[in-house]
Amino acid sequence: MSGAALDGAVRAAGARITAALAARYRDLDLAEDGFAEACSRAAETWPRDGCPRDPAAWLYRTADRAALDALRRRRVRERLPPEPPPPEPTAEDLMLDDANLIPDERLRLIFVCCHPAVAPEARAALTLRLVCGLTVAEIARAFLVAEPTLSQRLVRAKRKIAEAGVPFEIPRPEAWAERLDAVLQTLEIAYAKAHEDAAGAGRHAGYAQEMLDLTWVLTELLPQEPEALALAALVRYAEARRPARVDETGAMVPLSEQDPRLWRRPLIEAANGYLRRAAALDSDGRRCWQAALHGTWCARRSLDQPAPWAGILALYDDALLTLGDDPVIRLNRAVALAEIAGPEAALRQLAMLDPEKFAGFPPYHATRADLLRRTGRIDEARAAYRSVLAFDPAPAERLWLERRLASLDGA
């Protein structure tokens, strides 16, 4: 009984408690250790004395006391003058009920974890650990790294934050854009990990859920930031399509061939909501545009409806105007152009791109292979498919490419 209560409280409030302590003491280790101490005391006393009326509030108070004790012990050990204790709760604080006892400092903590001074490979892991409360083992599994490696990374990152003086503050206005972008990039990279696994075979299932939660938290905390709203939309559109991304044989299904009836409608509806909010804020950022692209696809209801290539092509044309002349956008535009103006026209567009720039970029070779196949240039298509396969793609993609390559023999 009390075991379940403890698990529930840790899941519901653990991250919020750690964040509140980290912000109060400006020390991530102290916050984590304090919370761990509170959990172990709960495991000891709750079965004996019964579960407290408000488990989260109990954990917060106990963790706070543990952190303060640890701080005092440390100052004595290091022979530093005693730190003035954190301000006593005011009369107003005391009047707040337990539900409001734990301040929500998760946004500050997200900005700390994703500070550009923190090593990029540690930012997402640190955010998942401290803001989402994932265990080191869970994060190590998600990032496919060994647990000791990940622990080391987290230790180094926390040490950097403490010793370089990374502030536990919301960034100042002049640094806001740069810092928000660092946060959004961190979440994008973290989500890409979950998304790569097209089959979503268990390992990433829970982790993708964390990304849905984390992007939701960010939009709750920053309801006026179009790029944060757009990211929340993007993650939902992508997750919505997960059930249709792989066929029964385990091969990848391209977006235009996915059965929209398999897509998860509630997630698409939620994504549409975020996209509408972002659009209302009049933004022309990259993520807003990407979300609009996904939204156009996800408006399709069944394979009987034509694929929305015209709308997609128009969005790529917009992007070239508002986001600048980006070669990757040109490449993707060619894919849409093939459906409107035919594969020959798309190949002519591709020929205008610098092949050297794309030598190490598998989507370029895959696009070329497909266009060559459709124009009947079988030998060239075969060579292009082989160059994609040389990049050792994920299993679902490999299977699909191998089938396409094999189909050329009958052509």
Place this chain on the structure above:
Amino acid sequence: MQYVLLIYEDESVYGPDKNGPAMQPIRARHMALVDELGDTRLGGSGLKATAVATTVRTEKGQTTVYDGPFAETKEQLGGFYLIEAPDLDAALAIAKRVPLAANGAVEIRPLIPPMPR
């Protein structure tokens, strides 16, 4: 907290003895920054070219004196600021204002706090 901002640039842009035409405007911009920083700046200076650097190297207890900087690199330490800043973000904001003639880097290093007495 105290931080030192270490300025790395290709010193050749300032001429052979760092007194070429590119030096005057940069000096003026450093002086302006020093004035703006006021008490935030605790110290600092430009450094003469690595051509006049001397290095004492210790290996296996033996010290040897060498002509030249500690390492030959494309960009050299050319000067530093010692500043007092509440946190890294404040130090970063100052580092971004440090003038450079062209390409370069400003490394931000927190100081080890003094020993308690």
